[in-house]
Amino acid sequence: MQRRNFIKLSATAMAVTLYSRLTYANANNEQLINNPDEAWALTGGDWVRLTAANGSAFSGNGINVSLKNSKNGQAILVQAPSTELRGIRLVWKYQNQKYSKMLGDHWERSYGDLAWKTPESNVKNPWYVMLYDGKQTAGFGVKTGCNTMCWWQVKPDNIELTLDTHSGGEGVKLGDRTLHAADVVTTISKGNENAFATTTRFCKMMCEKPLLPKQPVYGINDWYYAYGNNSQKSINEITKIMAEFAVSGNKPFSVIDDGWELPDDFSKHNDKFEDMAKMAAEVKALGMRPGLWTRPLIARLDTAKNRLAPSIDGRNDPKTPILDPSVPENIEQIKHNISLYKQWGYEMVKHDYTTWDIFGKWGMQMTTDFTQPGWHFYDQTKTNAEIILNMYGAIRQAAGSMYLIGCNTLSHLSAGVFELNRIGDDTSGKEWARTKKMGVNTLGFRLTQNNTFYAADGDCVGITKDVPWDKNKQWLQLLAQSGSPLFVSADPAVLGAEQKAAIKQAFAQAAKVQPTGEPLDWLTNQWPAKWKLDGQVTTFNWD
Structure with missing residues (x-):
């Protein structure tokens, strides 16, 4: 040189x-x-x-x-x-x-x-x-x-x-x-x-070719007040309330989280839900776009053993066997389920747990090794990254025009494949400290990936009796003005006039195209408090 x-x-x-x-x-x-x-x-x-x-x-x-x-x-x-x-x-x-x-x-x-x-x-x-x-x-x-x-x-x-x-x-x-x-x-x-x-x-x-939503994404998710205790009736109830705040020309999503499925079969609903296609139609009739949560690598209990990933720490519960993603038959099963959700009428799928199910570890635990040594996939001729990319590509292919949110997916392998990605660990409807730790920190240090890798989802605003409203109101404002997706998870029982007015304003902001927010004190503050949002400087009090 x-x-x-x-x-x-x-x-x-x-x-x-x-x-x-x-x-x-x-x-x-x-x-x-x-x-x-x-x-x-x-x-x-x-x-x-x-x-x-x-x-x-x-x-x-x-x-x-x-x-x-x-x-x-x-x-x-x-x-x-x-x-x-x-x-x-x-x-x-x-x-x-x-x-x-x-x-x-x-x-x-x-x-x-x-x-x-x-x-x-x-x-x-x-x-x-x-x-x-x-x-x-x-x-x-x-x-x-x-x-x-x-x-x-x-x-x-x-x-x-x-x-x-x-x-x-x-x-x-x-x-x-x-x-x-x-x-x-x-x-x-x-x-x-x-x-x-x-x-x-x-x-x-x-990321030279990100895959991005056609319009800004916003809406609701039931997890942080229901925590799996949902039903067709409860989804209809919260969707009807929140649909009043929908913005013309860009409808919000109503995402049904964990709790609708059979424990070992994500192609069938449990007895809390009457019919998943009917559920999607009801959400649409109320003025929202239906979304659905799934866990692609969960196997049915009657799945043949040669299709299952080996039992290792973190992947050894006999009640939740895991599919080996390098087995072609398993990829076809994953594609079948994703296609089924599309046939039911859902317009967004949030797929979760694949990194944990593959490696038996959360990302924060991968300090030494990605997984327990001494085991390999059915197809040992492909690297972990190649196997995961193949699975992501199959999900993308089956989804067609549906939006995809990756959750617990590998960030660098999700970019260009999924329109949205959950960029941080769970926020909370039970404690503000967790929302501050996971939500504010995540948004502060990964917003550079927003609309460059994907639409960066910083997770929900869990509006419940257990989280102080004065803190949640600020978290809601930051998400709504950040230019990233906004999802609200609100217990109907605590939605007073003030909360409804704030959500209405947040939906109006999140539904329009905005510049990505910039944390102005991120070089010195692990939970940035000073932000540039849509050209204006705003200071938050997270403590």
Whole structure:
């Protein structure tokens, strides 16, 4: 690589020193990362260093890694024809001590713990990492839809990218095929661009073709006051109340959450519901658009054992057997159920639990491993990411024109496939502290993904007697003016005149196209209180 092509990113000596060694500009003046200084492979218990054949290829132990530049990224291609491959690690030597803050992402939903933090060597940053030096912001990531689970680690003297190639809890058997593991992209802030603007632009770089709703999405969901104790009668009751606040030209959704189905069969309703097609028609007649919650990987109790995923910690309840998503017959069953909901007349499906059901862990628990070691899928020739992408694609295909909300879905693999994604863990209709922790933090640090990856759903406003209205009213306002989806989960018994007036105003705001809200104090506040919303600065009191 010729040094005259190295990018000069700012007048500061720090930026020139750091970035001239790590990134460069191509002929189109787009920033690319240099070839790595080291490449490692994991096949058994230890990482083995590969030998550099030239600047863009590494090999050893029957494993080949090559890097190929495109106009806006660097493709990582992997071959391992005769071994079970668990992972590839690329290392760029790079002095990072001058960075004061680092922001990473999460595997699936976030868990109230996102923040600009002091860089730590042992922290895994899923999918991408943003670095801040007090003036400029740099981003290192992989494009969405990648075929491996990727994370970045920022160490004092290098940056590392690990591409996990497990299939279940064992290595993948690639055979003779070449795995297009991921595409690396990088950026640095431009002009007077602040950290929020740079991160938002970087999300657009990582996801070139997001799939977005045709209109802003808003409406209701029964979970945070019913918690599964719902019925056809109760859904009709709350839908009738809330339909009064519908905005002409953009009808709200009424999403029926968990509680309608048989325990082991998501193609059949229980005795609390008379008929699911009739339920959808009744919601439409009341002036809303029907939506439905489902758990795709739950198996019927009579499912043949060879279709089930192995029993592991987190996936060992005999009352809730889990389908192996690499079995073609199971994919067809998932598609059948999604198609059935469409036939019933539903216009949105919220599908949940797939990450937990596949790995037996929540994203916050994936600090060391994604899952318990020692097991693999029926199809061990595909990585976990490839198997999940295939399942997501099947759900998308079966849904057709229905909107899809991914919940407990892998964020980087959901982008471009689902119109909406639940970006944080559950808020609450029982305690404000949980809504603040999960909701406010999630919205503050993942709104950069809103309308860049998908419509970013920060979860519901749970309006009940147990959550102080003065706090919920602020959470409602933030969601309504953020430019992201708004869902209200309101107990009819506590809907007084003040609550109804606030919901009516929130629906009117959420139903129209708005700029994505910006947390103005997110560099220093884990639960941002100062926001720029539709051009106006608003300060909230979350405590």
